[in-house]
Amino acid sequence: MSDFSSLAQQFCEFYYNQFDTDRSQLGNLYRDQSMLTFEASQTQGPKNIVEKLCGLGFSKVKHRISTLDAQPASPNGDVLVMVTGELLIDEEQNAQRYSQVFHLIPDAGSYYVFNDIFRLNYS
Amino acid sequence: MSDFSSLAQQFCEFYYNQFDTDRSQLGNLYRDQSMLTFEASQTQGPKNIVEKLCGLGFSKVKHRISTLDAQPASPNGDVLVMVTGELLIDEEQNAQRYSQVFHLIPDAGSYYVFNDIFRLNYS
Numbered sequence: 001m002s003d004f005s006s007l008a009q010q011f012c013e014f015y016y017n018q019f020d021t022d023r024s025q026l027g028n029l030y031r032d033q034s035m036l037t038f039e040a041s042q043t044q045g046p047k048n049i050v051e052k053l054c055g056l057g058f059s060k061v062k063h064r065i066s067t068l069d070a071q072p073a074s075p076n077g078d079v080l081v082m083v084t085g086e087l088l089i090d091e092e093q094n095a096q097r098y099s100q101v102f103h104l105i106p107d108a109g110s111y112y113v114f115n116d117i118f119r120l121n122y123s
Numbered sequence: 124m125s126d127f128s129s130l131a132q133q134f135c136e137f138y139y140n141q142f143d144t145d146r147s148q149l150g151n152l153y154r155d156q157s158m159l160t161f162e163a164s165q166t167q168g169p170k171n172i173v174e175k176l177c178g179l180g181f182s183k184v185k186h187r188i189s190t191l192d193a194q195p196a197s198p199n200g201d202v203l204v205m206v207t208g209e210l211l212i213d214e215e216q217n218a219q220r221y222s223q224v225f226h227l228i229p230d231a232g233s234y235y236v237f238n239d240i241f242r243l244n245y246s
Contacts, residue, residue: 037192046196069160069240073226074197082224082240083206097244099222101205103196117192121220121244 006102008070008081010110011104015122016063023053023061036116049116054073077106078114085120098123128213131204134227139186146176152236159239172239181212189220191237200229201237207244220244236245 016024027046035042036049063086074081075122081102086095103115141149149187150169159163159172166175188208196203204225208217 004150029173033195037194040190040192042194066245067163067242069163069242071158071160071165071238071240073238080203080224080226080238082222082242084222084242084244086209099205099207099244101203101224103203103226113204115194117194117203118191119202119205119207121207121222 004072004077004079005070007111008079008102010066010105011079011102012065012068012081014081015102015113016065019053021061024050031112031114032114033108034113034116036078036118038116039120040120060090064088064095069094073103079104079111087101127195127202128193129142130234131202131225131227132191134202134225135191135204135206138225139188141187142176147173148246149173154230154235155241156236157236157239159241161239161241162243167170183213185211187211187218195224202227202234 004040009039011033015029029049030046030049032045034046035044036048036052038052043049063085065083067084070079080105083100086097087097099122101117102113104111105114138152142235150173153169153172155168156173157169158167159175160173166172187206190202190207190208193202193204204227207222209220211218221241221243224240225236228237
């Protein structure tokens with residue numbers, strides 16, 4: 001597996017595990033210039049992004065990745081990731097399908113999320 | 124509507140219209156460094172990408188955009204676009220849902236596709 005591909009996989013596993021365990025701690029993965037578009041609502045910066053995610057009206061959530069594709073996104077080591085998957089909310093029986101994109105940028109030995117776009121897939 | 128957002132919309136309308144009319148002409152939208160991951164199969168460069176798209180086993184196709192989200196992706200004017208939508212192939216009655224990401228880079232007064240990731244969404 002190529003480097004950007006395994007990086008993308010590790011990142012997503014970490015991200016969704018953190019999201020599902022305690023999403024108030026996701027702020028470390030964003031920087032001031034980071035942007036999130038969540039169901040068409042746009043926010044910027046770690047504080048606003050975490051507020052947005054914590055304000056979503058559910059307490060229990062579990063993400064399951066169906067597909068994960070990654071491509072190098074710059075000569076500097078940026079990685080573009082597209083995930084499709086399912087999420088199960090609170091006590092609901094039916095999973096909802098979603099698509100999400102992360103643009104990851106290397107920073108001090110790790111990566112932060114520069115761009116994050118999330119959409120539920122209604123059928 | 125912000126510039127990157129209207130650019131993304133115009134680009135996607137043009138792209139899918141060209142795809143549905145004559146996808147052999149999509150090469151102009153890619154450069155040598157452009158990458159496509161189509162259902163986990165990776166190709167690079169306009170010639171290979173067009174070969175891949177033309178080799179898909181259908182003759183008639185119609186894309187319909189359901190959601191389109193865009194974010195600025197660099198200080199140079201790059202734009203990141205995530206599309207979710209439906210496509211109808213040949214004489215099939217049931218549309219298939221898909222997700223697609225484009226990373227667009229400004230070049231000589233226009234934009235080219237640097238990164239392109241496509242996935243069908245199976246439910």
